[in-house]
Amino acid sequence: MRTDSGQIVRLEDYAPSDYLIPRTGLTFRLGNERTIVVAELTIERRDGVDASVPLVLDGDGLELISLQIDGEELARSAYEASSQRLVIHEPPTRFTLTIETAIAPATNETLMGLYRSSGVYCTQCEAEGFRRITYFLDRPDILSVYTVRIEALKAQAPVLLSNGDPVERGDLDGARHFAVWHDPFPKPSYLFALVAGDLARVSDSFVTMSGRTIDLGIYVEHGKEKRAAYAMDALKRSMRWDEEVFGREYDLGIFNIVAVSDFNFGAMENKGLNIFNDKYILADRETATDFDFANIEAIVAHEYFHNWTGNRITCRDWFQLCLKEGLTVFRDHEFSADERERTVRRIADVKGLKAQQFPEDQGPLAHPVRPRRYREINNFYTATVYQKGGEIVRMLRTLIGPVQFRAAMDLYFERHDGQAVTIEDFLRVFEDAAQIDLSQFSLWYHQAGTPHVAVKTSYDARRRSFSVELEQSMPPTPSEQRKRLLHIPLAFGLVGADGKDANFTSVDGGTVSDGVIHLKRRRQVFRFNGVNQKPVLSINRGFSAPITITSNANAEDRQFLAQHDSDGFGRWQALNDSLLSGLIAAARGKKAPVTAVTTLLGNIAADESLQPAYRALMLSLPTDADIARELGDKVNPDAVFAAREDLLAAIANENAATFATLYQAVEGGTRFRPDAASAGKRALRNVLLDYLSKHENSPQRAATHLSAATNLTDRFAALSVLVHRFGDTDEARDALANYERQFGNDPLAMDKWFQVQATAPGFATIETVRTLMRHPHFAITNPNRVRALVFTFASANQTAFHAASGDGYRLLAETVLEVDPRNPQLAAKLATNFRSWRSVDAKRQALARKALMDIASRNGLSPDLRDIVERTLT
Structure with missing residues (x-):
């Protein structure tokens, strides 16, 4: 069914196809201006389908050259063809259809x-590009078994790649x-995937747990081979981790990755031939930051993990997109947590x-x-499908525990290998493996919106009981006014005065198991008995549920947890809540005391028992966008920016001596290593650089930091301080001029140059962005460059994008x-930055x-863009 014509596609209308294509043969005769594609399709009518039912095939912009059934040219009266579809009237029950297109x-x-x-031929077929x-x-x-033959000029495309294993090659x-x-x-x-071009191959191998040797290749532009090592x-x-944690062994004899510079997505998990945006493959200390290295690690893992969760088991229809993406996001988050510091990684993900x-x-x-309906499926590759989908899988593991979770996943792979399945199939596996009813929990998949839980606590010293009252709610969302009650798992602890979790003898009011409160009704009161002293509640530890929380905890309680909670995530969340409380008050024109929190941050910075990466996160203030999100409505971005700058100055001024000493003590390091520990030290030092530059009100420290930098992480941190504070x-x-001279010929490094200028606060940045769009290094046809400049401006620069003149909005609209x-697709993604306009x-x-x-009002908008704009205006 076409989805680019503006019609709405509904989940309830799903029906199996009348025909199947068990085998697909493709021949590509690649040419610069015109490529000929010959498809030989083995087609079978599904059992029970009437012989009069036509075969309707999808197309998009195709030129039909010839059409044969079982080797015989098809009469013109036997079919209807347009650039958008092919209809064959009364086809045989089983036949070979040969289609030649240009x-x-x-x-x-x-x-x-x-x-x-x-110069490189490349494919992107998800979601509906194959047509x-x-x-x-x-x-x-x-589902079809593919055999692919690629023909091309040898000098132009010495590398010819497709899915699976190589069978034959030769000269013509x-x-x-x-x-x-x-x-x-x-x-x-x-x-399906195809790549053809003149590319260099970085080769390696991997021995699987069963002793098979897999040939590994990463294809990049010539001269960039060393940057593919990481x-x-x-x-x-990733391959070893998937074997050890999920028992999944790679199944082909070869695994290839290709890095290309023009790509709409981050990467694509095509079977045996992953295609990547080169920004998620290429890295060295001169052209990639620590954030880039971590992203490369996570995205390479994500696409590889799709081999089982997405490829071997795929989704029945596009409504099930979260089945492959959410599950694989959970898997790559777990991989990154194991490869790096788990708490730090979890905070970053949240x-x-x-x-x-x-x-x-x-x-x-x-x-x-x-989703239950969509107009354009490309617009549903969203944070909700990916990130919230991953959080639902994490909650499943919390509900049944890690041992049963692994057993359920084993059953999922065993039961559904080689199938296209649904969310119901996935949940049924967990119900069968753990003997649990997930009917209420399944509502997480079916309801939009972020649940809210209101928390009230009280302590009865005479009864030695601590009561926790929880009430869940969810505001209306488009197309859903009434919300049903969810099963919300809340990891918790009752933190005593000594910083240790207090014991309790029993619980009344609901289910509590393995450190998790199970909230299932609208309002529940859990009474913990046998609690000898009043504790402080630490709730939603590890962000066990993707919710918002309000609590009757006071500032002292939050600051106590920020210092003493045994859960590292809980400490960060308590501190972040304290910071947000003061920032929100200031943005609303109210004065809030900050002495306690500024002192606390100084103590955290100096606490050498905490890892540098964790201290860097604790010292990082909520962003302007974080504050605006918590304010909810009638946001004045200029007031938000001023409130944040004032708090940052107060923290910097009170702790200047501590921060200066620590800045000198943290190892800068002349030898760059991309490991988590080294990255953590750089992160802490660069956070301190920003505070100290604010306190000193001088560009000198950042300029010195920049001149001493031996890697892009430190260089970009100093450049950001200079451009944003001392522009x-x-x-x-x-x-800026020196950076451009040094990296002008490196597109990925230059993306950072555009980003840092696009995020400089203030109205003047609007004109800066307009000027940069005329820069010789800017190309409106390159998605990476447009995202680096325009998307970054709209998504990460609250003061400029939301300028009171409206010029920021006009700039984005013109670019879209x-x-x-x-x-x-890129235009629609850019337009999503208007989503919070109300x-x-x-x-x-x-x-x-x-x-x-x-x-x-513009005529001829693409269905992708019109869908986003109309929903945003609704």
Whole structure:
């Protein structure tokens, strides 16, 4: 069923396809201006389907050259063909359909289907790009075994890759050559991949737990081979981890990754041939930050883990997208937690969830983790599907425990290998393995919105009982006014005066097991008996449920937990809540005492029992966007920015001596290592750099830091301080100019140069961005560059994007309209930055709405963009 025509697709309308395609043979004759694709499809009518039912295949912009059934040319009256679909009337029960089509990869600027960019042929077929290659039943539940032959000019494309294992290769007349690839595992069309071009290969191998040797290859542009070393190491660690933690062994004889510079996504998990945006493969100390190294590690793992959770077991339809993505996000988060410091990694993941998914849940684009309807599936590759979907899997593990969770996952792989399945299939496995009823818990998949839990505690000294009253609620979201009650697992501890969790003898009022309170009703009171002294409640430890919480805990309770909670995440959350409380009050024009929290931060900074990475997180203030999210409505971004700057100054001024001593003591290190411990030291030192620069009100320390930097992490931290705090100084201007001279020919490093200028606070940045869009290094056709400059400006610069003049909104609207004809997916993604327009003050709301209406009124908008704009305006 087409989804790019504006029609709404509904989950309840799902029906199996009338036809199956068990085998697919593809021949590609690659050409610069015109590529010929010959598809030989073995097609079977499903049992019970009437012979009069036509075969309807999806297409998108295709030119049909010829059509045969079992080797015979098909009469023109036997079919209907357009660029968008192919209908064959009364086909046989089982037959071979041969379709010859022509496509133009060189002019395909959508970066979907088969396209040619920077001299490399590349495919992106998820979600519905395969129909841009040939006519097909382009839906996830059509699983087929693929054999692919690729022909090309040998000088132009010496590397010819596709899914599976290589079968044959050789030379052809006319300076051409060919390669044949075969994938024995049935897969949906969205997992098809092809890459052809002149690329360098970084080779390695991996020995599986059963003793098989796997040939590993990462293909990059020539001259960039050394920058793929970390990605290769991450791949091998991912393969070993998946064997040890989930028992999953790789199944082909070869695993290839290709890094390309023009790509709409982060990466794509095509079976045996992962295609990556090169920013998530290429890294060295000069051109990648510690954040980039961590991202590469996580995304390489994520795409590899899809081999089982997404490829071997795929989703029945696109409504089940969270089944592969949420589960795989959980897996890559666990991998990163094991590879790095678990608490630090968990805090980083939760910060990302709150920054990206919570606003989605609270705005006009809110939707369930499993949507019930969509107009354009590309717009549902969202933080809700990915990140919240991952949190639901984490809650499942919390409910049944790690041992039963592993048993359930083993059963899932055993029961559904080679199938296209649903959320119900997934949950049924857990019910069977753990003998548990998940009917209430399953509502997490079906309801949009972020649940809220109100917490009240009281202590009865005479009875030695501590009561915890919990009440759950969820505000209405688009298309859902009434919400049903969820099963919310809340990890907790009762922290005593000595900092240790207090014991209790029994619990009344509900289920409490293994340190988890199970909230199932709207309001429940849990009474913990045998508690000898009044404790402080630490709740939602480890962020066991993706919810918001309000509590009757006072400032002293939060500061106590920030110092003494045995749960590292709980300490960070308590401190973050304390900081947010003061920042919100200040943004609303109220004065709040800050002495206690500023002193606390000084003590945390100096506490050498805490890892540097953890201290860096504790010292990092909530962002402007974090504060705005908590304020909820009538947000004045300028007041938010001022409140944050004032608090940062108060912390810096009170702790200047401590911070200066610590800054000198933390090892800068002349030898760069990308490991977590070394990255933690750099993170702490760079946080201190910002505080000290604020206190000293001088660019000198940042300039010195920059000149001494031996890696991009330190260099970018200093550059950020100079540009954001001292942008009108010679030091800042010289730093930007020197950076451009050094890295002007490196696209990924230059993305950072654009980012740092796009995030400089203040109205003037709007004109800076406009100027940078005319810079020789900027290309509106390159998704990475557009994201680095324009998306970063709109998503991470509250004061400029939400400028009272409305110029920030106009800049984004103009860019969205310019990008849309070329790349609808990128345009739609840019437009999502308007999702919180109703949260700002009335004047800004009016200006934002006008910008949205300007987009909506344009004729010829892509379905992707129109879907986002109309939902945002609703």
